Amino acid sequence: MSQAKEILKKIKKLDIKTKQLVDGIITGNYNSIFKGQGIEFSEIRDYRAGDDIRAIDWKVTARFNHPYIKEFIEERDLQVYFIIDISGSGSFGTNISKKEKSLEIIASLMFAALRNNDGVGIFLITENVEKFIPAKKGRKHILQLLNFLTTFTPNSRKTNLKKSLEEISKIIKRKSIVFLISDFIDNSEYLKPLKLLRKRHDVIALRIVDPREREIPDIGMIELEDEETGEQILVDTSNEEFRNSYLRLIYENDSKFLSSMMKIKVDTIPLLTEEDYSTSLKKFFKRRNR
Secondary structure, three states: OHHHHHHHHHHHHHHHHHHHHHHHHHHOOHHHHOOOOEOOEEEEEEOOOOOOHHHEOHHHHHHHOOOEEEEEOOEOOOEEEEEEEOOHHHHOOOOOOHHHHHHHHHHHHHHHHHHOOOEEEEEEEOOOEEEEEEEEOOHHHHHHHHHHHHHOOOOOOOOOHHHHHHHHHHHOOOOOEEEEEEOOOOOOOOHHHHHHHHHHOEEEEEEEEOHHHOOOOOOOEEEEEOOOOOOEEEEEOOOHHHHHHHHHHHHHHHHHHHHHHHHOOOEEEEEEOOOOHHHHHHHHHHHHHO
8 A cells, every 4th residue: 555655656756746847848839739730621722921830732723823732620639659668777766767767758748648638658668569548539548657667677678679660660550659769778779670660750858867877987996787688897997998999989889870860850869867857858849930
């Protein structure tokens, strides 16, 4: 019973903590960026200033030498899916783990989707899709998802984004907004299935990184352990050449990752565990709206 109370307390804290950010996201034009497409055709009418040029009916426009647009009587509800990497590397963190930080960010975006009356669903992934919960609407459903996220124990600690994304592509049929939350520490060739997912859906990658993964302090001999494989290695952090080489490798990996994401046209939001993520999210939504 005490554990259940603790979980409820944590979810309530998430709800309160994310309220201000949700308002910021909403005013940052979440609604206008993620809009459904009309499902019922209404009429062809004259183009008016401010109309979306993507709605122009080019055949009718060419026939009458005057711009016309297709009008729909209602907009389809959106489905928002969160693909959440829950592998072992997510437990790493200097003051707050990547897993905990991810949970805060996910809660914020879920409540924003709730305010926009969107359906929300989740995929929890490691080296496989460990859990899939289809998109549904409503506050009760969001709270159930958050409860599930705080209590779920994965069967594996390893990561295989390629395998998971291939499986997910077969499951999500209807065009959706897809947030992929991961540290992207993975050697599988996931770019091809991610590109395929991007062709069918609006995919946004949220990369969660801890500062200690980017720079090793000078603290002498330490033992580093891979959270996913358990492999250990002894390193001398007082060796300046080692620290500089490590830093160069990190920058190279960052550059390669961002370049790859740009190539397959997946928007990426880099997020540090030690920083306020609200600024990065608001900037993203404003940039998307422009």
